[in-house]
Amino acid sequence: MLQNFVPVNEPLLDGNEKKYLNECIDTGWISSEGSFVKKFEDGIAKVCNRKYGIAVCNGTAALDIAVKSLDLPPGSEVIMPTFTIISCAAAVVKNGLIPVLVDSDSITWNMDIDCIEKKITKKTKAIMIVHIYGLPVDVDPILKLAKKYNLKVIEDAAEAIGQTYNGLSCGSFGDISIFSFYPNKHITTGEGGMVVIDDEVLAEKCRSFRNLCFKKEKRFVHDELGFNYRFTNLQAAVGLAQLEKLTDHVNKKREIGKFYTEQFKDIKFLQLPLEKTGYAQNIYWVYGIVLKDDYPHDAEFVMKELTKKGIGTRPFFWPMHEQPVFKKMGLFEGESYPVAEKIARRGFYIPSGLGITDEQMNFVAEKLREVLHASF
Ligand SMILES: *Cc1c(COP(=O)(O)O)cnc(C)c1O
DSSP states (O other), rough: TTTTOOOOOOOOOSSSSSHHHHHHHHOOOOSSTTTHHHHHHHHHHHHHHOOOEEEEEEEHHHHHHHHHHOOOTTEEEEEEESSOHHHHHHHHHHOOOEEEOBOOTTTSSSBBBGGGGGGOOOEEEEEEEOOOOOOOOHHHHHHHHHHHHTTTEEETTTOOOOEEETEEEESSSSSSEEEOOTTSSSSSSSSSSEEHHHOHHHHHHHHHBBBOOOSSSSSSSOOOOOOBOOOHHHHHHHHHHHHHHHHHHHHHHHHHHHHHHHHTOOOTTTTTOOOOOSOOOOOOOEEEEEEOOHHHHHHHHHHHHHTTTTTTOOEEOOOOGGHHHHHHTTTTTOOOOOOHHHHHHHHEEEOOOOOOHHHHHHHHEEEEHHHHHHTT
């Protein structure tokens, strides 16, 4: 690796992480039984105005148990964006349900809300909303549809902790909502995730699924199959320290976004992330860039050139309807979602983690300009 390589993400761990971790080690409380877990769950629940938080080992696991807890009839359809991470569709499929896809809005990259209603059938039982790259999806019209057709809402707010929609917290909108604490999220625990919810019965179900469905009255007896998706006190220790910095982290992300936008806004063939919409100000989970049609290469070319210059990048999500694994299952045959297909091929993101320095951002901006101008 080059000496000056700027990784696509570096976390920022500059608060009480060490102090709380030392407490775990000094007291011997390192498993999921430690007291930081409950504190972290309560802290996150509070941030998004929820009654309960159920911490699990990652965001994918949170989606798995969130979908499972709703207990939808087998074969029910769940409407979701095609442009998202595999975890969303995987949770649906693994629970015996059918993902029904919706294309993206070309400006926000979120699910195109005008395409949802025509996808609703008698078998539709839920909508999974996913806030993409730091801008919330337009929630209100979706909640209205959900009410009209009596659908559950599953909210994937993995990229939107600390974000609001019309002043209300992301993570508060689903019948059940989830977060991830992977190192590129606004709060990290290394690996980690959480289900947040108001319904006490569902919360208890999720706790049970997280912990192998041990029977309360008789341990090692099981009425249902669960998972070991437990979250450790060590993770919670880091999470609690991170949570204390949530506002700082969101502000820093906005500064990163502002800096890059300032640097690139004169380059006509780049589509940059929206700074704000009528309902939210971007919190730039990542700083994504889409190459417009008049630029002669795709994202793969630019990413390769940037790697040579010491800049880490990632491609955009690859749409669910183009996933080989789902094709093999006979899903989404002949379906096409042109916006998602295009941004998947023309989009990538540049180093925008919380640990990035001003010097690194300047370096990234300079090298990206160089690459683009040499190739156009
Ligand atoms: C990161 C992410 C997840 C999954 O989180 P993991 O903790 O990596 O399993 C789910 N959904 C979205 C939208 C994400 O960005």
